[in-house]
Structures are given as structure tokens and as C-alpha cells.
Amino acid sequence: MQTHLDSLLTKKYLIAALAASASVNLVSNLLGKDATILVGNYSYIPITGSLMVLSLMMIVRYGMSGQHALAWFAFGSYAVCSFIAETLWLVQELYLKVETFPSTPDIFYLVSYPFLLMFFVAYFQPVRSAITKKMLTAPILFSIAILAVGIAFTTGAGSDLTLFKTALGTSYQIFDAIVIIPALVGVSLFFKGKVNLMWTLFCFGMVLVFVADTAFLFAQNDGSYYTGNPMEVLFSWNYILMAFGVYSHLSMFGKPKANKFEDLR
């Protein structure tokens, strides 16, 4: 059983990881724009890489049977897409020196959303009868409300972007708002349960991504965007929160150690 100590340690390391990520971002911003772009690009690799490795470990742990196996396969695909997208962004910006928005990474960012949605659906499948209309209403209303505010915020300021760029940026906001719904449902569905830690972290992560995508589009609008800018810490925090959520699940449902003395009897 996951002990209280495990849970406390998870939270302690989580806070340390979030603080470290923010510190690296702020320090690089103090060093100048070039350093920020370099650090901003490279910092995503270990963060998304950790999420990807932990997700692949979950896939190995769950194997091929059961609804949660499908869920973790979908989540693993989401993590792989995110890792590829961040790596491509780095290659395009630092080595190929081409425009990063819109570009190939966007394909992987967009493809990752259906996988994330598939994760939520497959995870909820065995417990779907516990999902009530009341449980769905509040997250849907919350999602619509933040989407309306987000779109008003980004479009209200006027835009120098092409229609395609605006549509692409807005599609991120829409996808974010959609995935917030099951994340919030998960928090209320597993309330008081030990798996709720993961769902709470995922939910905070989804909200942060929505804010970050809104800020990204806003910064693109006024031409102030650069990789590694302070608001980008929210993207990193999302990956860190998710990685710790997956880790908490992995430590809870890890392979039980065989008791050698018990087996000898």
C-alpha cells in the first residue's frame, strides 16, 4: 500500500521540481534573450522525456489486458507525441532556424489531444456508471466559461496574425477546454480515493496549459513571444505535474515484491 510517507515525499519532490523549473526559467530570462531561448528549448527535453519514460513504464506494467491498459497506452502515446513535438520545436528553432509557429511540432501537439481524451475515456470506462449528470454539469460550465474568457482575451486585443495562425492558436484553447472536462470529472469521481492525487495533478496541469496557450496566443498577437519567456513555465509545470501524477500511480500499482519466505513455505 502506498504509505503516507510515499505521498509526502511525492509532494515534497513535486514542489522542488516546480520551484527548480521556475528558477531555471527566471534565471535564464535574467541572462538575456539568447540564453532564454537556448535554456527554454533544452529544458523541455528532460521534462517531457521523464513523462514519456514514466508513461512507457505504465504501459509495460499494465500490459495488454483491462481497460486501464488501453488508457495507459493512450497516455503513453500522448507523452510520446509531446516529446516529439518539443524536440522538433528545439531542432527547428536552434538548428534549422525556421519559424516554429505554425510548423511540424503543431501536428504532434494537436495529435496528442485525441490520445489524452482516449486516456480519460478508457480510464473511466469501468467506473462510468458512477458518473452522474451533476458531476458533468459543473466541469462543462467551467470549461465553457474559461474558453469564452480565453477567446475574448486573445481576440479582443486585436491581432496581427494571419487567419490560419489565429485559428490554430484558438484550436489549442478549444482542445484544452475540452480535456479540462474529464480531468475535473476525474477529481470528483475519485474524490477521497488514493488515485485522486494523480487526477488532481492532471487537472491542475490542464488548467495551466489552458492559461499558457491563451498567453501564447496573446504574445503571438503582439509579437512579444519567444521560447522560454516567463509564461512558458506553465507548460513545463503541466508536464511536471503529469509526470508526478503518473509516478504516484506507478508507485501505487507497481509490481508487488514477492515474499521469499512466504514462497518457500
Added chain:
Amino acid sequence: METTDTQIKKALVAFAIEKALLDMGTPVFEKVTKILKDDYKCYIPDCYENPEYLKRILTDLYGNAYAAILNSIKTSLQDFSRQTPIQRFVCALE
């Protein structure tokens, strides 16, 4: 060895519990059996006599979603739901 009525019901209940847990995933089944063994020194079939153990473990793990897992167990036992010991088991889980 003669199989008693209690043993048959115990096997039915164990089957229903295992099916519900394995539908979620093998690690879930392994986790529940490990907690049963570590905390209560018993196995899945023993939940027939001690349904409160299973209830506590599933509530601890899945919180409010426990009701849905219970529904899945109840569905598997539907054909035997008229029998008093099965009814007693299901009622103890609710």
C-alpha cells in the same frame, strides 16, 4: 472431497470480484490482493465472509468511484441475487 454450498458461493463471489478488478487491469487486481494479504491476512474468496475488507480497500483506492465497481460485481452475481447469502454479501458492500 464434497463441495459444500458455501464453497460454491465463495467461488462465485471470488469470480465476480476478480472479473471486476481484472476488467480494470491486472495491476488493480494484484494491488487489491496484496492489501488483502498484508492488512487482513486473507485472499479474494475470503471476502465472501468479510465483504467489509473489500469495501474498505476499494473505497481507499477509488473513492467515490467505488459504487461503480460494486455495480460491476453485482452484475456478475445477478443470476444468484435471490439467494440469501449472496444478498447478504451485496448488502454488506453497499
